[in-house]
Amino acid sequence: MQLAGSKPSAEAAIDADTAAEVVDARPGSRLMRPVEAVAAILLLVVIGLLLAGVVSRYVLSLPIIWVDEAASISFLWLAMLGSAIAIDRNEHLRLTLFLGMIPERGRAFVSTLALLIVATVILSLIVPAYVYVREESFLTSAALNISVGYRASAIVAGLFLMFAIAVLHAVRESTLANLVGAAAVILGLALLGWALSPTLLTLGYANILIFLVGVVAVCLLMGVPIAFCFALGTIAFIVFSTRVPLIVLVGRMDEGMSSLILLSVPIFVLLGCVLDATGMGRAIVNFMASLLGHVKAGMSYVLLGSLFLVSGISGSKVSDMATVAPALFPEMKRRGHKPREMIALLATGAAMADTVPPSIVLIVLGSVAGVSIAALFTSGFIIAMVLLLVLAVLARWKAAGEDMKDVRRAPLAVVRSTLLIAAPALLLPFLIRGAVGGGIATATEVSTIAVLYAIVVGIVLYGGISPRKFYAMLVETAALSGAILLILGTASAMAWALTQTGFANQLALFMTDLPGGWFTFMLVSAVVFMVLGCVLEGLPAIVLMAPIMFPIAARLGIHDVHYAMVIVTAMNIGLMAPPIGIGFYIACKIGNVSPDEAMGAIWPYLGALLVGLVIIAAVPALSTAYL
Numbered sequence: 001m002q003l004a005g006s007k008p009s010a011e012a013a014i015d016a017d018t019a020a021e022v023v024d025a026r027p028g029s030r031l032m033r034p035v036e037a038v039a040a041i042l043l044l045v046v047i048g049l050l051l052a053g054v055v056s057r058y059v060l061s062l063p064i065i066w067v068d069e070a071a072s073i074s075f076l077w078l079a080m081l082g083s084a085i086a087i088d089r090n091e092h093l094r095l096t097l098f099l100g101m102i103p104e105r106g107r108a109f110v111s112t113l114a115l116l117i118v119a120t121v122i123l124s125l126i127v128p129a130y131v132y133v134r135e136e137s138f139l140t141s142a143a144l145n146i147s148v149g150y151r152a153s154a155i156v157a158g159l160f161l162m163f164a165i166a167v168l169h170a171v172r173e174s175t176l177a178n179l180v181g182a183a184a185v186i187l188g189l190a191l192l193g194w195a196l197s198p199t200l201l202t203l204g205y206a207n208i209l210i211f212l213v214g215v216v217a218v219c220l221l222m223g224v225p226i227a228f229c230f231a232l233g234t235i236a237f238i239v240f241s242t243r244v245p246l247i248v249l250v251g252r253m254d255e256g257m258s259s260l261i262l263l264s265v266p267i268f269v270l271l272g273c274v275l276d277a278t279g280m281g282r283a284i285v286n287f288m289a290s291l292l293g294h295v296k297a298g299m300s301y302v303l304l305g306s307l308f309l310v311s312g313i314s315g316s317k318v319s320d321m322a323t324v325a326p327a328l329f330p331e332m333k334r335r336g337h338k339p340r341e342m343i344a345l346l347a348t349g350a351a352m353a354d355t356v357p358p359s360i361v362l363i364v365l366g367s368v369a370g371v372s373i374a375a376l377f378t379s380g381f382i383i384a385m386v387l388l389l390v391l392a393v394l395a396r397w398k399a400a401g402e403d404m405k406d407v408r409r410a411p412l413a414v415v416r417s418t419l420l421i422a423a424p425a426l427l428l429p430f431l432i433r434g435a436v437g438g439g440i441a442t443a444t445e446v447s448t449i450a451v452l453y454a455i456v457v458g459i460v461l462y463g464g465i466s467p468r469k470f471y472a473m474l475v476e477t478a479a480l481s482g483a484i485l486l487i488l489g490t491a492s493a494m495a496w497a498l499t500q501t502g503f504a505n506q507l508a509l510f511m512t513d514l515p516g517g518w519f520t521f522m523l524v525s526a527v528v529f530m531v532l533g534c535v536l537e538g539l540p541a542i543v544l545m546a547p548i549m550f551p552i553a554a555r556l557g558i559h560d561v562h563y564a565m566v567i568v569t570a571m572n573i574g575l576m577a578p579p580i581g582i583g584f585y586i587a588c589k590i591g592n593v594s595p596d597e598a599m600g601a602i603w604p605y606l607g608a609l610l611v612g613l614v615i616i617a618a619v620p621a622l623s624t625a626y627l
Contacts, residue, residue: 031164031168032165035081035085035161036085038081039078039474039475039482040474040478042074042077042078043266043270043481046071046266049067049071050263050267050444051448051449051452052067054441054448058441066143066144068260069141070144071260072151072260072263073150073151075258076154077157078481079481080157080159080161081161082478082479082480082481082482083158083227083482083486084161086479086480086483086486087118087162087165088169089479091480092228092483093225093483093540094223094224095535095580095582097579098221099111099221108178109178111223112173112174112175112178112181112182113185113186115169115170115173116179116183117219117222117224117228118162118166118225119167121228122163122166124235125159125231125246126156126163128249128250129156130156131247132152133149133155135247137149152254193239194240197239197240200240201241201242205501205503207237207501208501210241211234211237211240212233212237212494215237216230216233216494220535225483226536227486227487227489227491227540230487230490230491230540231249231490233494234249234490238497244500249493252492252493253492256368256489256490256492257486257488257492259368261363261366261367261444262485263444263447264358264443264444265485266477266481267448267451269480270451270477271450271454274451275310275323275425277465277473278458279462280424281323281324283418284306284422286418286421287418287421288302288309289328290410290415290418294407294409294410296396296399296402296404297396297402299337300332300337300345300392301395303328303342303345303346303349304352304395305388306324307320307321307352308353309426310323310324310353311350311353317350320353321347321350321587321590325342325346325590325591335404335407338601339591339597339598340593340597340601341398341601342591343593343601344601344604344605345395346590347598348576348602348609350576350587351387351575351583351609352388354384354572355384355387355565356380356381357377357432358432358436358443358446358447359377359380360539361539361542361568362377362568364488364542365542368488368492368542368547369546369547369550371560371564375561375627376564377433377436378626378627379562379564379626380568381433382623383569383616383622383623386615386616386622390608390609391612394604425457425462428453428454431446431449432450435449484539488539491539491540494544495544495545495548499547507552508548511552512555518558521552521556522563525549525563525567526566526569526613526617528545528570529545529567529568529571529574530570530573530577532544532571533572533574533575534574534577534580534581541571542568542571546567549563549567561623561627562620562623562624564623565616565623566613566623569613569616573606573610573613576602576606577602578595578598578599584602
């Protein structure tokens with residue numbers, strides 16, 4: 001599996017010499033160095049603007065009305081440049097499980113074909129994007145009183161950069177025969193689609209299966225990055241089976257990437273990097289170990305509790321697992337825990353913690369489905385505790401044979417000292433949850449305060465961050481954020497295409513008439529999102545299906561927050577379910593355990609999460625009582 005940001009966030013802070021060697025090895029390294037510098041500056045600009053807005057609003061009581069517009073312009077440029085950086089670094093989310101099954105010679109051709117598909121998708125969007133920018137240039141922003149085209153031109157600039165990098169990678173990494181063959185396949189399929197277009201125009205919903213399911217699925221199996229799978233399926237659907245101009249697709253992509261709520265995504269990603277680089281997460285783990293490490297199954301409790309607390313800072317499953325596993329696995333091995341059991345607990349614990357604020361998944365869900373972020377954060381905390389409880393019960397049963405003969409309770413002085421060290425880090429998740437859940441500030445505002453707090457505390461109390469390390473973290477954040485936001489944009493366009501066909505209304509009628517009422521619909525939704533979680537990972541599944549499913553849930557009288565908790569939990573179970581679930585392979589990589597070895601051990605833990613899911617679905621009060 002290749003995951004955008006699948007490297008632990010701390011790896012953004014590798015030493016400068018190693019980083020230079022890695023950068024020089026990339027085909028587009030020289031071209032991308034200035035782009036990386038601009039992206040790092042833009043990230044700092046976004047944070048600075050948002051901080052200025054927070055200070056002016058809450059401290060000086062003099063809101064700066066142009067801050068949101070300026071931040072939105074910088075944000076779209078950051079997203080597009082970050083997407084180009086992610087292509088250069090091969091960090092766009094993609095499925096590689098089936099690609100690895102192809103013989104080596106065939107795999108080289110398929111990899112070349114995937115790269116040329118990416119280049120083709122980008123090339124097909126450049127002209128519509130230029131037209132879109134020209135249309136936007138006639139509009140004037142309300143606060144800054146400048147042309148909206150300055151903001152929209154980021155799309156064209158980003159597409160040009162991505163195209164150049166994709167072509168450069170294809171030329172450098174492929175043979176001439178593979179390049180010619182892959183180009184011939186793409187041209188042949190395009191001509192076939194054009195020739196069949198009159199027939200396709202008459203097929204109705206069958207085009208959904210052909211393009212939005214079939215084309216996307218084939219590209220996924222080939223290892224094409226998910227964002228470009230969605231884009232290609234939508235482009236082919238629009239060009240060959242409708243008369244809608246592609247400029248509409250560009251507009252939907254822009255809309256999907258540009259919500260002000262999403263401004264918090266890169267800032268929380270950076271917060272996860274700071275957490276890893278400063279050792280704040282390790283301080284939390286050490287405190288939990290001193291408190292609970294002496295009891296039966298104590299290290300399992302520490303692992304789950306640490307994931308719960310650390311997730312309340314980083315918002316990233318990858319960062320959480322990379323922080324907790326190295327600190328706990330050696331002692332767990334000493335006590336007789338099998339590596340495969342530790343991986344199973346790590347993976348499902350990370351899935352459990354994904355509803356803990358400031359979960360990026362919840363932020364995106366609130367943006368695309370129109371659900372209150374504050375309500376999602378409040379409910380997510382409770383739901384994670386339910387899942388924590390079912391996993392803890394299983395862990396206690398699994399620890400019946402744990403070797404405790406040399407284990408002693410930590411002295412009170414040790415508990416006190418580890419608490420003192422961890423206290424500044426422990427404060428942060430409660431600050432985030434309290435500020436957003438209490439309605440004191442938005443998720444975006446809190447993210448800027450949290451990252452500033454983490455940087456200051458990290459520098460003063462936890463050893464600091466060198467300038468070169470901090471720059472590497474900024475670039476890594478830009479790349480990961482760009483990959484995430486491009487998925488959101490293309491998934492939004494694909495979701496729009498689905499709704500325009502009338503398919504969403506037909507699906508709503510079918511789902512509303514299911515026997516068993518709202519609970520049957522809830523169970524069907526859980527199965528759908530588990531499958532999507534396996535294949536697509538969390539964010540694209542949310543963006544693609546939430547606009548369709550939430551209105552149906554509302555018709556059946558299901559509270560939007562209750563429904564959100566069920567589908568996010570189901571999606572996370574799918575994400576960790578082998579043999580496809582991406583999160584499972586990341587956990588194996590972080591724990592240095594073979595997926596084949598860990599696969600047999602994870603099923604009881606996934607079963608525990610399924611029990612928790614059924615409880616959450618059947619008892620709406622768990623999700624809504626504290627709102």
